Amino acid sequence: MGVVVNLENGKREPASIKPLVELTAADMGRVNELILSRAGSDVELIPEVANHLISSGGKRLRPMVTLAAAQMFGYSGDGHVKLATSVEFMHTATLLHDDVVDESDMRRGRKTARMIWGNQASVLVGDFLLGQAFRMMVDVGSIDALDILSSAASIIAEGEVMQLTAAKNLDTTEDEYFSVIKAKTAALFSAAAEVGPVIAGASRADRNALRSYGVNLGLAFQLIDDALDYGGSSTDLGKNVGDDFREGKVTLPVILSYRRGTTAERQFWKAAIEGSEADDAALEKAIGLMTRHGAITDTIARARHFGDIARDALAPLETTRQKAALIEVIEFCISRVN
Amino acid sequence: MGVVVNLENGKREPASIKPLVELTAADMGRVNELILSRAGSDVELIPEVANHLISSGGKRLRPMVTLAAAQMFGYSGDGHVKLATSVEFMHTATLLHDDVVDESDMRRGRKTARMIWGNQASVLVGDFLLGQAFRMMVDVGSIDALDILSSAASIIAEGEVMQLTAAKNLDTTEDEYFSVIKAKTAALFSAAAEVGPVIAGASRADRNALRSYGVNLGLAFQLIDDALDYGGSSTDLGKNVGDDFREGKVTLPVILSYRRGTTAERQFWKAAIEGSEADDAALEKAIGLMTRHGAITDTIARARHFGDIARDALAPLETTRQKAALIEVIEFCISRVN
Numbered sequence: 001m002g003v004v005v006n007l008e009n010g011k012r013e014p015a016s017i018k019p020l021v022e023l024t025a026a027d028m029g030r031v032n033e034l035i036l037s038r039a040g041s042d043v044e045l046i047p048e049v050a051n052h053l054i055s056s057g058g059k060r061l062r063p064m065v066t067l068a069a070a071q072m073f074g075y076s077g078d079g080h081v082k083l084a085t086s087v088e089f090m091h092t093a094t095l096l097h098d099d100v101v102d103e104s105d106m107r108r109g110r111k112t113a114r115m116i117w118g119n120q121a122s123v124l125v126g127d128f129l130l131g132q133a134f135r136m137m138v139d140v141g142s143i144d145a146l147d148i149l150s151s152a153a154s155i156i157a158e159g160e161v162m163q164l165t166a167a168k169n170l171d172t173t174e175d176e177y178f179s180v181i182k183a184k185t186a187a188l189f190s191a192a193a194e195v196g197p198v199i200a201g202a203s204r205a206d207r208n209a210l211r212s213y214g215v216n217l218g219l220a221f222q223l224i225d226d227a228l229d230y231g232g233s234s235t236d237l238g239k240n241v242g243d244d245f246r247e248g249k250v251t252l253p254v255i256l257s258y259r260r261g262t263t264a265e266r267q268f269w270k271a272a273i274e275g276s277e278a279d280d281a282a283l284e285k286a287i288g289l290m291t292r293h294g295a296i297t298d299t300i301a302r303a304r305h306f307g308d309i310a311r312d313a314l315a316p317l318e319t320t321r322q323k324a325a326l327i328e329v330i331e332f333c334i335s336r337v338n
Numbered sequence: 339m340g341v342v343v344n345l346e347n348g349k350r351e352p353a354s355i356k357p358l359v360e361l362t363a364a365d366m367g368r369v370n371e372l373i374l375s376r377a378g379s380d381v382e383l384i385p386e387v388a389n390h391l392i393s394s395g396g397k398r399l400r401p402m403v404t405l406a407a408a409q410m411f412g413y414s415g416d417g418h419v420k421l422a423t424s425v426e427f428m429h430t431a432t433l434l435h436d437d438v439v440d441e442s443d444m445r446r447g448r449k450t451a452r453m454i455w456g457n458q459a460s461v462l463v464g465d466f467l468l469g470q471a472f473r474m475m476v477d478v479g480s481i482d483a484l485d486i487l488s489s490a491a492s493i494i495a496e497g498e499v500m501q502l503t504a505a506k507n508l509d510t511t512e513d514e515y516f517s518v519i520k521a522k523t524a525a526l527f528s529a530a531a532e533v534g535p536v537i538a539g540a541s542r543a544d545r546n547a548l549r550s551y552g553v554n555l556g557l558a559f560q561l562i563d564d565a566l567d568y569g570g571s572s573t574d575l576g577k578n579v580g581d582d583f584r585e586g587k588v589t590l591p592v593i594l595s596y597r598r599g600t601t602a603e604r605q606f607w608k609a610a611i612e613g614s615e616a617d618d619a620a621l622e623k624a625i626g627l628m629t630r631h632g633a634i635t636d637t638i639a640r641a642r643h644f645g646d647i648a649r650d651a652l653a654p655l656e657t658t659r660q661k662a663a664l665i666e667v668i669e670f671c672i673s674r675v676n
Contacts, residue, residue, distance in 0.1 A: 043500050097465060101458040120439040123461055124498045127435060127468075131492030134472055138484045146476045146484065154469030160462045161381050 015331030017059065023325050024067040027081055031063050034085040038132045049113050049125040053092055056108045061333075062192040063088045065217075065326065069196020069210050072322035079140040079199045086149060087192045089133035094156055094188075096126035101160065102247055106240070145195045152191035159183025168248040168274045170258050170266075177252055178219070181226075186218030193217070209313050213326065216310035221333045223303035226251035227296050230287055232337035242283045248273045252302065256295035257286070265289055300337055307334050353669030355397065361663050362405040365419055369401050372423040376470045387451050387463040391430055394446045399671075400530040401426045403555075403664065407534020407548050410660035417478040417537045424487060425530045427471035432494055432526075434464035439498065440585055444578070483533045490529035497521025506586040506612045508596050508604075515590055516557070519564075524556030531555070547651050551664065554648035559671045561641035564589035565634050568625055570675035580621045586611045590640065594633035595624070603627055638675055645672050 021028075039050035063084035070080035098104070099112040100119045106112060114122040130153070137146050162180045166172045193214030197206045227233075229244040230253050244251050250273060258269045271277040272286060290296050307330045317323055359366075377388035401422035408418035436442070437450040438457045444450060452460040468491070475484050500518045504510045531552030535544045565571075567582040568591050582589050588611060596607045609615040610624060628634050645668045655661055 041496055041499075043496050043503065045499050045503055046496065097461050100461055119457070120502055121499065123435050123438055124495055124502060128492055128495035128499065130465075130468065131488060131495050134488035135485075135492055138481060138488050141481055143476060143479055143481075147473075150469060150472035150476050154466055154473055157462055157466035157469050158379055158381050158384065161379075161383050161459065161466065164458055164462060165381065165383055 015328050015335050017061070017329055017332045019321065019325035020064050020068060020329050023071065023321055024064045027067045027071075027084070028060065028064060030078070030081045031060070031067070031084050031088065034081060034136075035088060038085065038089070038136060039129065041128070045117065045121055046125055046128055049096075049117050049121050050092070050129060052110075052113050052116065053095060053107070056110050058091075058108065060088060061221075061329070062091055062188060065189065065214065065329075066192045066196050068322045068326055069193050070200050071196075072317070072320055072326075073197050073200035073202040073206060075196070075200035077199070079142065079145075080196065082136045082140050083145055083149070083195045083199065084192075086133040086136045087188065087195075089129045089136070090149070090153060090156070091188060093126040093129040093133070094160075096122045096129070098160070101164065104243070104247075109240075140199065142195075142199050144198045148191045148194050148198065152187045155183045155187040159185070159187065163249075166250055169250060170254070170269055170273055172250045172255060174252065174255055174259075177250070177255055181219060181222040182215065185222040186215045189218030189221065190214035206317065209317060212313035213310045216306040216313065217330055217333065219306040220303040220310065220330065223252060223299055223306070224334055224337050227253060227299045227303070227337050229253075230290055230296060233296060233300065242280075245272070245283050245286055246278045248278065252299045253290050253295045254286075256298055257289050257293050260293040260295070261289060300334070303334050303337075307331065353666050353673050355399070355667055355670045357659065357663035358402050358406060358667050361409065361659055362402045365405045365409075365422070366398065366402060368416070368419045369398075369405070369422050369426065372419060372474075373426060376423065376427070376474065377467065379466070383455065383459055384463055384466055387434075387455050387459050388430070388467060390448075390451050390454065391433060391445070394448050396429075396446065398426060399559075399667070400429055400526060403527065403552065403667075404530045404534050406660045406664055407531050408538050409534075410655070410658055410664075411535050411538035411540040411544060413534070413538035415537070417480065417483075418534065420474045420478050421483055421487070421533045421537065422530075424471040424474045425526065425533075427467045427474075428487070428491060428494070429526060431464040431467040431471070432498075434460045434467070436498070439502065442581070442585075478537065480533075480537050482536045486529045486532050486536065490525045493521045493525040497523070497525065501587075504588055507588060508592070508607055508611055510588045510593060512590065512593055512597075515588070515593055519557060519560040520553065523560040524553045527556030527559065528552035544655065547655060550651035551648045554644040554651065555668055555671065557644040558641040558648065558668065561590060561637055561644070562672055562675050565591060565637045565641070565675050567591075568628055568634060571634060571638065580618075583610070583621050583624055584616045586616065590637045591628050591633045592624075594636055595627050595631050598631040598633070599627060638672070641672050641675075645669065 035054055039054060040047050066084040066087050067080055095107065096113055099107060099114050100122050104112050105115055137149055159180055163184055166176060166180060190211050194207055194211040197210050226244065229241060231241050254269065254273060258266060261269065268285065272282045310330050311327050314323055314327055373392055377392060378385050404422040404425050405418055433445065434451055437445060437452050438460050442450050443453055475487055497518055501522060504514060504518060528549050532545055532549040535548050564582065567579060569579050592611060596604060599607065606623065610620045648668050649665055652661055652665055
C-alpha cells in the first residue's frame with residue numbers, strides 16, 4: 001500500500017493527486033471562473049470575505065471528484081462544472097460557519113475570516129454562498145442531483161450539531177464518532193461523487209458505486225485529518241497540530257487513548273479535554289499516550305479500512321483514466337499522514 | 339384607510355388577518371404538522387432549538403401568503419403545503435442567524451435560542467433548517483419554484499450583509515435603506531407569494547402580479563416594523579421599543595430624523611447611533627426628535643405607498659376570497675402601527 005506502479009519505468013512512486021488534477025484541469029478552469037463570478041456581489045464585503053477563504057489554497061478535492069465522476073460516464077454538457085462549483089461553495093460555507101462555531105483563529109495557515117471581518121460577516125457570507133450553491137444546482141435542473149445535494153446540506157448541519165453535543169465528552173463511543181464524521185464530512189464527498197453519474201444518466205448501480213466510493217473516501221479523509229491533528233505518524237509536528245486538543249474535540253485518537261488508558265491516564269484526559277488543562281506540555285503528554293496505545297496507528301488503520309471499501313466500490317466499473325485517478329486519490333489522502 | 343367595510347351590517351371594522359387565517363386554516367394545519375416533522379432529528383438538540391423559536395407565536399404570515407396565492411389559482415395538490423413550510427423554515431433560519439449577528443437577547447418576548455443554547459447551536463440549527471427547506475422544495479419538484487426560492491435565499495443573505503455594512507453609519511441614504519429591506523425582508527415575501535401561482539401553473543402575468551404584491555407587502559411590513567421599534571404612532575411604548583436604537587441600526591425613522599435635524603441634533607444622533615450613548619434617556623430624546631420631524635409619520639406614509647402598490651398589483655385579478663384576504667392583510671400590516 002501507499003504506492004502505485006509507474007508503468008513507464010517500473011519504479012514505484014508514491015500515490016498522487018496529479019492524475020486527478022490533470023484529468024480535470026480544463027473543467028477546473030471553468031469551475032474556478034464560476035467560483036469567482038458566483039462569489040461576486042455588489043455588496044463588496046461578500047467577495048472580500050468569500051475570496052479570502054476561497055483563495056487560501058484548498059486542494060479542491062471535492063469538485064475534482066464531481067468532475068471526474070461525470071467524465072467517467074461520458075458526460076458532455078456543462079452541468080458538472082456547475083455542480084462541482086456548488087459542492088465547493090457548500091464546503092466553503094461550512095468552513096465559514098465552522099470557524100465561528102469552533103472559535104478558530106487560523107485556517108490553512110491564515111487568519112480565519114471571522115478574525116478579520118467578525119463572526120457576523122462569516123455567518124452571513126456562509127449563508128450567501130449556500131444560497132448561491134443552490135441557485136447553481138437549480139440552474140442545472142436535475143431533480144436527482146438537487147435531491148442528493150440538498151439532503152447532504154441537512155445532514156452536514158446535523159453532523160455539526162452532533163459534534164457540538166459530543167464536544168468535551170469523553171464518553172463518546174467510536175460508533176458515535178463515526179456517525180459524526182459520516183454526517184459532517186463523508187456526506188458531502190458522497191454527494192460530490194454521486195452527482196457525477198447522476199447528471200451523466202448512468203445506471204443505478206453506477207450511482208451506488210460512486211456514492212459508496214464517496215462516503216468511504218470521506219471517512220478515510222476525516223480520520224487522517226484527525227490523526228494529522230496529533231502529528232500523524234510523523235515526529236515532525238505540522239503547524240496545526242493540537243488544534244483539536246485545545247478545542248476539546250473528541251476525535252478517534254483521543255477516544256482510543258482514553259478507552260485503552262489507565263485510571264490515571266483517564267484523569268489526565270478528563271482534565272485536558274473536559275477541563276481546560278490543554279497547554280503545550282499536556283499536548284506532548286497526549287501524543288505520548290497516543291503512541292503508547294497505538295491510537296494514531298489504529299486511526300490510520302481504520303482509515304485504510306474505509307479506503308479499501310472505497311476502492312472496491314469502484315472495482316466493477318470499466319477501466320478508465322478517471323477510475324484510476326479516483327482510486328489513486330484514496331491512497332493519496334491516506335498517505336498524507338506519512 | 340385603516341378600515342374595511344363589513345358588508346353584512348355596513349359598519350366599518352378594522353382591517354384584519356382573520357379572513358386569511360380562515361381561508362388557509364386547513365392547509366396551515368398540514369403546514370404545522372410538516373414543520374414539526376421536518377424540524378425533527380435524532381440529534382435532540384435540533385428539535386429543541388428549532389421548536390423554541392417555531393413555537394414562540396409568530397403569525398406565520400409568509401406561509402399563509404403562499405397557501406392563499408396557490409388556492410387563488412385553483413391549485414389542488416399538496417405542493418403548496420411543502421413550499422409554505424419551506425418558506426417558514428427559511429424565515430426561521432434567518433431569525434436564528436440574525437439573533438447571532440445582532441447579539442440579540444430577546445425575540446417575541448422570549449430569550450433568544452442563542453441565549454439558551456449558545457451562538458453555535460443557533461448557527462448550526464439555522465443551517466439545518468435551511469437544508470430541510472431545500473429538501474422540501476426539491477420534493478415538490480418545480481424547477482421554477484426552486485429557482486425563485488433559492489434566489490431569495492442568496493438575496494436575503496446579501497441584504498443582511500448590506501445591513502451589516504450600513505450598521506452605525508448615518509450617511510446611509512434612504513435609497514440604500516430601501517435596498518437593504520428589499521433584500522432582507524421583501525425578497526422572501528415576494529418569493530412566498532410568487533410560488534403560489536407558479537405551482538398552480540398560472541400565467542406569467544399572474545406570477546408577476548403576485549410577485550409585485552409580495553415585494554411591496556414586504557417593504558410595507560418592514561417599514562412598519564421599523565416604525566414600531568420606536569413605538570409607532572402610539573405614545574404607549576411596547577416592550578421591544580428601542581432595540582434597533584440600542585443596536586445602532588440605521589432604519590428609516592433615524593435616517594429621516596438625522597437628515598432633517600439641526601447640527602446639534604446630528605451630533606446627538608452620532609453619539610447615540612455611531613457611538614454608544616443609547617441609554618433610555620437618549621431613546622426618549624430620539625423619539626422626541628422623530629416626532630418633531632415627522633419621521634415616524636413619514637415612515638408610515640412610505641409604508642402606505644408600498645401598500646398601495648401591492649393592492650394595485652392584485653387589482654386586475656378575478657375577485658376571489660383569497661384576493662380579498664391578501665388585500666386586507668396589507669392594511670392589517672400597516673395598521674399594526676396604530
